[in-house]
Amino acid sequence: MAARGEFSSKFGFILAASGSAVGLGNIWGFPTQAASNGGAAFLLVYLVLAFCLAYPALMAELIIGRHAKSNAVNALRLISTNRFSYHMGTLTGFVGIITASLILSFYALVAGWMVCYFLAPIAALAGMQDVADWLTEFGLYRNVTFILIFMVLTVAIISGGVKDGIEKWSTRLMPAMLALLFLLIAYVLTLDGAMEGVKAYLLPDFSRAVDVNLIVGAMGQAFFSLSLGVGTMLIYGSYISQKENLSYLGRMVTFVDIGIAVMAGMLILPAMYVAQHNGVAIFDAAGQLISEDTLIFTVLPALFDTMGITGIFISAAFFILMSIAALTSSISMLEVPVAYAVENHQIDRKRAAQFIGLLIALISVAIAFNFEILFGLTIRVTTQMSQPLLGLMLCIFAGWIWHRNNMLQEIKAGYPDVEQSLFWKIWPSYVRYVCPVAILTVFGQVVFA
Numbered sequence: 001m002a003a004r005g006e007f008s009s010k011f012g013f014i015l016a017a018s019g020s021a022v023g024l025g026n027i028w029g030f031p032t033q034a035a036s037n038g039g040a041a042f043l044l045v046y047l048v049l050a051f052c053l054a055y056p057a058l059m060a061e062l063i064i065g066r067h068a069k070s071n072a073v074n075a076l077r078l079i080s081t082n083r084f085s086y087h088m089g090t091l092t093g094f095v096g097i098i099t100a101s102l103i104l105s106f107y108a109l110v111a112g113w114m115v116c117y118f119l120a121p122i123a124a125l126a127g128m129q130d131v132a133d134w135l136t137e138f139g140l141y142r143n144v145t146f147i148l149i150f151m152v153l154t155v156a157i158i159s160g161g162v163k164d165g166i167e168k169w170s171t172r173l174m175p176a177m178l179a180l181l182f183l184l185i186a187y188v189l190t191l192d193g194a195m196e197g198v199k200a201y202l203l204p205d206f207s208r209a210v211d212v213n214l215i216v217g218a219m220g221q222a223f224f225s226l227s228l229g230v231g232t233m234l235i236y237g238s239y240i241s242q243k244e245n246l247s248y249l250g251r252m253v254t255f256v257d258i259g260i261a262v263m264a265g266m267l268i269l270p271a272m273y274v275a276q277h278n279g280v281a282i283f284d285a286a287g288q289l290i291s292e293d294t295l296i297f298t299v300l301p302a303l304f305d306t307m308g309i310t311g312i313f314i315s316a317a318f319f320i321l322m323s324i325a326a327l328t329s330s331i332s333m334l335e336v337p338v339a340y341a342v343e344n345h346q347i348d349r350k351r352a353a354q355f356i357g358l359l360i361a362l363i364s365v366a367i368a369f370n371f372e373i374l375f376g377l378t379i380r381v382t383t384q385m386s387q388p389l390l391g392l393m394l395c396i397f398a399g400w401i402w403h404r405n406n407m408l409q410e411i412k413a414g415y416p417d418v419e420q421s422l423f424w425k426i427w428p429s430y431v432r433y434v435c436p437v438a439i440l441t442v443f444g445q446v447v448f449a
């Protein structure tokens with residue numbers, strides 16, 4: 001069998017894994033949720049949940065993945081201790097593969113819109129106004145075209161493998177994305193009205209912090225944002241060398257992910273208030289701040305329109321930022337089924353990437369055809385139901401099924417003094433008790449609310 005891929009350095013892993021984590025969830029999901037849920041109150045709850053629950057769950061995936069050096073199906077089978085846990089492991093692995101593929105199928109559609117909105121101002125600048133209009137009007141033909149374009153990019157990168165695909169492109173795209181984000185923030189903060197947005201974002205409305213919906217929303221957001229449950233982080237963990245210190249790597253990825261979500265809030269919220277200052281409506285009829293797709297595809301473009309020629313550049317920069325963030329995430333989703341096909345069925349990586357990519361593109365097209373029914377449903381089932389449940393299963397595997405000594409042995413690899421660390425003292429009982437109970441509690445809210 002061909003040698004397994006491995007990230008060439010700490011840096012390569014951190015960029016690839018934070019590339020997976022940082023996506024539409026951070027730059028779109030987080031700021032808009034924060035905006036409609038009490039600003040900094042949401043931020044605070046999110047920070048607590050991300051560090052106290054999502055980070056330990058991320059560590060469970062990285063540790064299991066590196067130990068098994070294989071995809072989630074094989075990894076969970078490997079650490080199982082009897083027939084029952086073996087079958088549970090198989091099931092969890094497969095549900096993860098299906099979930100990752102379904103997430104990619106709606107993600108590709110949304111990412112395609114980002115690419116359209118990136119190209120539209122360029123087309124307008126080149127005098128092709130009809131093309132620009134086509135790109136920004138919600139049409140089936142356009143949606144399908146850009147699903148295919150985005151999936152071709154994703155497949156091309158995954159075909160290259162771990163070092164020459166995932167790592168190479170993450171190390172190119174992530175710095176570009178960061179630079180764009182900081183430039184945009186710096187620019188928007190100089191505009192009139194921006195400070196009001198900063199205030200709305202950073203002044204907490206604490207009456208909201210105890211709101212159950214807010215906590216449920218923040219938890220889901222944290223799990224989605226760290227790409228948890230579906231086996232993405234597990235497979236990335238399986239490409240980390242035995243020499244590396246996992247708890248450090250996991251911490252770095254968590255910091256980058258949370259940091260970028262928080263920074264994205266410093267872009268989106270001020271931009272909304274600048275839009276208001278320029279005469280664009282940012283509150284809906286019920287007095288709520290406009291969010292979700294209307295925010296991204298109506299309010300922000302309306303803002304860019306008020307800026308004249310500068311607006312064209314800012315708009316292109318903003319949507320290419322979104323497109324890049326989406327691409328470094330989508331490759332990590334496709335890697336989940338591809339790694340399984342390569343490792344368990346000895347299919348050539350390129351072939352596997354193309355075939356599975358095509359299959360997911362077809363599902364995505366089916367969603368585009370039945371948008372009203374399937375789009376919201378796919379998002380809800382995958383991110384609110386499947387992801388937390390899979391996260392729960394992974395914590396149960398790490399905390400209850402896997403032999404404790406083997407697990408501790410794995411943590412020690414690459415970090416000989418780990419026994420003195422806080423991580424060693426707290427984490428094992430954390431994934432055993434706190435994470436499962438917390439996930440179940442939040443999940444109960446989603447199901448029974």
Ligand code: PHE
Pocket residue numbers: 020021022023024025026100103224225226227228230232329330332333
């Ligand atoms: N973390 C990505 C985001 O924030 C989404 C994602 C989910 C990526 C699951 C991989 C797996 O947009």
